[in-house]
Amino acid sequence: MAAATESLLAVDGLVKRFGGLLATDNVSLGIREGEIHAIIGPNGAGKTTLIAQLAGEILPNAGTIRFAGTDVTGLTVDARARLGIARSYQITQIFKGFTALDNVAMAVQAQDGHNFRAWAPARADENLRKPAAAILERVGLGARADVRAVNLAHGEQRQLEIAMALATRPRLLLLDEPMAGMGKDESERMTALLAKLKGEETILLIEHDMDVVFALADRISVLVYGRVIATGKPDEIRANVDVRAAYLGDGDA
Amino acid sequence: MTGLKLDRRTWFVIVLLAALALLPLVAIATDNDYQIAQFRRILIFAIAAVSLDLILGYGGMVSLGHAAFFGVGAYIVAILNWHAAREVPLFGMMLGTHNVLVTWTAAVVLSGALAGLIGLVSLRTTGIYFIMITLAFAQMVYFFFVSLRAYGGDDGLRFPGDTVILGLIDTENDVAFYYLVFGILCAVLYATRRLVNSRFGMVVQGCRENERRMKALGFATFRYKLACFALAGALAGLAGALFAANESYISPSIMHWTRSGDLIVMVVLGGMGTLIGPVVGALAFLFLEKTLPDYTEHWMVVFGPILLLLVLFARRGIFGWFLPKEDRHGGSH
Numbered sequence: 001m002a003a004a005t006e007s008l009l010a011v012d013g014l015v016k017r018f019g020g021l022l023a024t025d026n027v028s029l030g031i032r033e034g035e036i037h038a039i040i041g042p043n044g045a046g047k048t049t050l051i052a053q054l055a056g057e058i059l060p061n062a063g064t065i066r067f068a069g070t071d072v073t074g075l076t077v078d079a080r081a082r083l084g085i086a087r088s089y090q091i092t093q094i095f096k097g098f099t100a101l102d103n104v105a106m107a108v109q110a111q112d113g114h115n116f117r118a119w120a121p122a123r124a125d126e127n128l129r130k131p132a133a134a135i136l137e138r139v140g141l142g143a144r145a146d147v148r149a150v151n152l153a154h155g156e157q158r159q160l161e162i163a164m165a166l167a168t169r170p171r172l173l174l175l176d177e178p179m180a181g182m183g184k185d186e187s188e189r190m191t192a193l194l195a196k197l198k199g200e201e202t203i204l205l206i207e208h209d210m211d212v213v214f215a216l217a218d219r220i221s222v223l224v225y226g227r228v229i230a231t232g233k234p235d236e237i238r239a240n241v242d243v244r245a246a247y248l249g250d251g252d253a
Numbered sequence: 254m255t256g257l258k259l260d261r262r263t264w265f266v267i268v269l270l271a272a273l274a275l276l277p278l279v280a281i282a283t284d285n286d287y288q289i290a291q292f293r294r295i296l297i298f299a300i301a302a303v304s305l306d307l308i309l310g311y312g313g314m315v316s317l318g319h320a321a322f323f324g325v326g327a328y329i330v331a332i333l334n335w336h337a338a339r340e341v342p343l344f345g346m347m348l349g350t351h352n353v354l355v356t357w358t359a360a361v362v363l364s365g366a367l368a369g370l371i372g373l374v375s376l377r378t379t380g381i382y383f384i385m386i387t388l389a390f391a392q393m394v395y396f397f398f399v400s401l402r403a404y405g406g407d408d409g410l411r412f413p414g415d416t417v418i419l420g421l422i423d424t425e426n427d428v429a430f431y432y433l434v435f436g437i438l439c440a441v442l443y444a445t446r447r448l449v450n451s452r453f454g455m456v457v458q459g460c461r462e463n464e465r466r467m468k469a470l471g472f473a474t475f476r477y478k479l480a481c482f483a484l485a486g487a488l489a490g491l492a493g494a495l496f497a498a499n500e501s502y503i504s505p506s507i508m509h510w511t512r513s514g515d516l517i518v519m520v521v522l523g524g525m526g527t528l529i530g531p532v533v534g535a536l537a538f539l540f541l542e543k544t545l546p547d548y549t550e551h552w553m554v555v556f557g558p559i560l561l562l563l564v565l566f567a568r569r570g571i572f573g574w575f576l577p578k579e580d581r582h583g584g585s586h
Contacts, residue, residue, distance in 0.1 A: 055469065081471030093469065095462035106459050109452055110470040115477060118453040125452070168470055 008033045008202055009054070009085075009172055014063035016049055016226075023049040024060065025226035031172065036194075036203045038213045041223035042246075047206045048090060050223065051176050054204070055087050056080045068171060081110070086170035088161045090177045096150040100141055100160055103149055104132035107167035132167060139163040139193055155186030159193065166201070173203045179212065191216070214238070222246070265575040266529050273435060277428045289427040290499065295539045296434045297495045300441055302519040302531035304488035309517065310526030311449050312481050313461030314376070317384050317513050318391030322368050322486040324508025325394065326360035326493025331503050332404060333359065335412040353418050353498070360494035361487045367394075368486020372479045379464075388510055398505040409504025414497070424498060434495055438532070441488060445528050448484075457481045522563060524572030533571050 007030030016024035023046040031037045039047055052058040054065060056077040065073045072080050095103050105128040109115065112127060122128060136142050139159045144152060149160060158178055165173055178194070179187045191212050197203065198216060207213050213220065214234045221231040224246045230237060237243055273296070277289050301323050308314040333356045336342070336349025343349055350356060371390045378386055404410045417423055424430045448454050456477045459467045467474045497503050506512070515538065523534020541559070545552035567573045 076473075077468040078471050078473045081469055087469055089469075093463055093466040095459055095466065097462050098458075102455070106455060106467075107470050109455065110472055114452055115456050115472070116453055116480070118448050118451045120452070121447070121450045122452045122455045123450060128452075164466075164470065 007031055008068055009204070010066040011054070012064050012066070014050070014053060014065065015061045016046075016053060016058065017061050022226050024053065027063070027223075027226070027228050029221060029228065029231070031202060031204055032219075033171075033202055034199065035218040036198055036205055036216050038205045038207060038217035038220045039223055040207070040210070040213055040220060045223040046226040047223055048176060049226075051087070051174050051204070051206060055085060055174055081168065084169075084171035085174065086165035086168045086172070087174035088158070088165055088176060088178055090180055092154075092157045092161050094149050094157055094161055094164065097148065099146050099148055100136060100152065100156075100163075101129070101132055101145040103160055104135050104163050104167050105129060107164040108132050108135075111168050135163050135167050138166070138196075140189065153186070155182050155189060158182065158186075158190065162193065166197075171202060173197075173201050175203060175205045175207075177206055177208060179207060179209050187212075261575050261577070265572070269529065269533065270439065273438075277431050281428070286427065289431050291543075293427070293431045293434050293499055294496070295535055296431075296438050297492050297499060298516075298519065298539060299532040299535035300434075300438050300495065301489050301492035302516055302523070302535045303438075303441055303445060303528055304485045304492065305516045306520050306525065306528055306531045307445060307449070307457075307485040307488070308482055309520050310528075310531075311454065311461060312457045312478060314478065314482065315384050315517075316375075316387040316482075317510060317517070318371070318387035318389075318394075319485070319489055319516050320508045320510070320512035321371075321391035321394040322364040322489035323493040323496070323512070323516075324398065324503075324505070325367055326364040326490030327497040327503045327507060328398060328404070328410075328493075329360040329363055329490075330356045330414075330494045330497040331410050331412045334414055334497075335404070335410060338413045351414070357491065357494045360490045360497075362490075364490025364493065365483050365487025368489075369479065369483035372482035372486075376475060376478050376482060388513070391508065391510055391513060395505055395508050395510070398508065405504070407505065409502060409506075411502045412497075414501045418498075430499070434499075437491070437495065441491075442528060442532070445488075449528065453477065453480070518560060520570075522560060522570050524570030524576075525568075527569065527572045527576075530570050530572035537571060 009031040011027055011029040014024050014027040027050060039050065041047055049058060053060050056075055060073065064071060067080070067083060067085060070083065072083065095106060098106065105122070108128045108131045109122070133142070133145060136145050139162055141156060141159055141163060144156060149157060152160060162175070162178065179190055182190060187209065194216055205213070205217065217234055219231060220234055220237045222229050222237060222243050229246060230240045230243050232240070276292050280286055280288050301319070305316070305319045308316055332343070333349040334351055337351050340348060371387065375383055375386045375390065399407050414424060418433065422429045422433050449458070456472060459472070460474050460478055464474050496507070519534035519538045520531045521534070522537055523532065524530025541556055545555055549555065563570060569576055
């Protein structure tokens with residue numbers, strides 16, 4: 001764990017129990033600044049539970065989470081977000097009644113502050129609109145700015161959610177299955193977007209699509225029954241005997 | 254399309270406010286002067302309904318206790334006036350006062366503070382629990398005033414009000430008082446319109462749309478919802494103060510939980526999350542409540558289905574008919 005000391009996010013001895021089920025079993029992990037770190041594992045391995053603990057929606061029974069040198073283990077979701085942890089959800093969480101631009105402007109406002117300003121119209125505020133429009137362009141939704149989020153295609157909604165996460169200018173992005181439920185074209189667009197973010201953002205990526213994971217990730221951790229059984233570069237993971245036995249199987253890799 | 258959208262909306266608002274502005278003149282011209290006090294009362298309930306729309310329509314907080322803040326505002330005005338008239342000390346130190354600057358301000362501040370306290374507890378819950386806890390608090394306030402024998406308890410309190418407001422407006426003068434209330438309604442509509450479109454308003458609407466996402470973006474949602482809840486309570490207190498001045502008599506029945514239900518009906522009937530809709534809703538509700546009983550004593554049997562149809566087919570209420578199709582469901586205006 002020499003790397004953990006210089007990690008942006010350092011998880012140490014994390015444990016989460018749901019009754020008799022050990023969903024997170026003594027997990028230690030380090031995410032380095034600037035890397036895409038993928039977490040893979042079979043269904044029910046505890047990936048989403050792990051990400052929920054990193055974001056603060058679930059509190060662990062034991063262990064610590066340090067982010068940029070600060071112990072965040074007991075902090076609320078919004079306090080962690082203000083420190084720079086942004087996330088997307090497996091099931092898209094956006095403001096469906098807002099336009100795409102309003103969605104992102106809300107996220108820009110999250111880090112710009114002044115949330116008790118109650119007189120000046122927010123939709124005429126260039127400090128919110130301009131950065132929001134720029135980020136929509138960045139994720140490829142520039143032309144859809146004025147469309148209500150509820151009327152966007154599923155893939156576009158997922159892109160929008162990533163735009164919102166980016167708009168908070170995070171130091172760490174937690175992406176929980178960004179390709180979930182997507183068709184082929186949409187997946188390809190999302191992969192291209194993530195490839196664009198590679199090197200610019202620090203990303204913890206949970207994803208089932210192995211082609212995407214092995215193409216994008218700098219490092220991969222394999223989670224099985226709540227335990228990390230291996231962490232390493234894609235080649236190392238591909239070659240790892242335990243991983244092949246526990247997860248990748250014959251047809252998958 | 255956007256030009257058209259703005260026009261329909263704006264035209265509706267202009268026509269509605271112009272009609273309300275002309276109402277007393279029409280009433281006088283047709284020898285219906287006695288109805289002006291009735292109309293004034295409708296406008297006062299409209300202010301209360303608009304304040305409820307802030308939390309219900311924009312904040313997504315279904316409060317079944319809003320009449321409590323209305324009632325507390327009214328009682329504060331009544332009690333201060335009553336003490337002033339009888340020259341009985343209040344809390345052993347100060348006398349009451351007839352000065353509306355004092356009584357109305359006290360009503361706004363104290364009902365807002367009460368809403369802040371109730372919100373502090375209630376807003377830790379959501380959904381059905383929030384409905385039940387706001388209802389419970391409102392009933393506590395209701396029974397508190399029922400038990401205040403010194404102020405009439407169940408029978409209510411009759412009190413001599415201030416007859417000259419700010420040295421300008423004579424409340425005995427039906428028309429002048431009507432325009433004061435109308436002016437306050439317009440000011441409330443304008444201020445709340447600014448509010449819901451501001452940064453603060455967007456945060457509140459974000460909490461309605463998806464509070465989980467708001468937290469993940471870094472918003473400490475509780476404090477914004479609480480501020481909105483307290484503000485809505487303060488505005489309801491203002492409406493209550495006007496109601497007390499209008500009636501010179503109040504009783505705990507104005508804060509019974511069914512009155513909170515009436516306010517919700519006004520908001521839903523007129524159009525949630527539109528601000529102007531609740532004004533229409535208050536007009537329609539109080540009109541139907543007044544006229545339907547002339548046809549049948551079982552008027553609720555007629556009114557119920559009307560409401561049901563509106564909720565099923567026009568979720569934006571009456572005002573929704575004046576909005577473009579894509580805006581009739583969800584979103585905000």
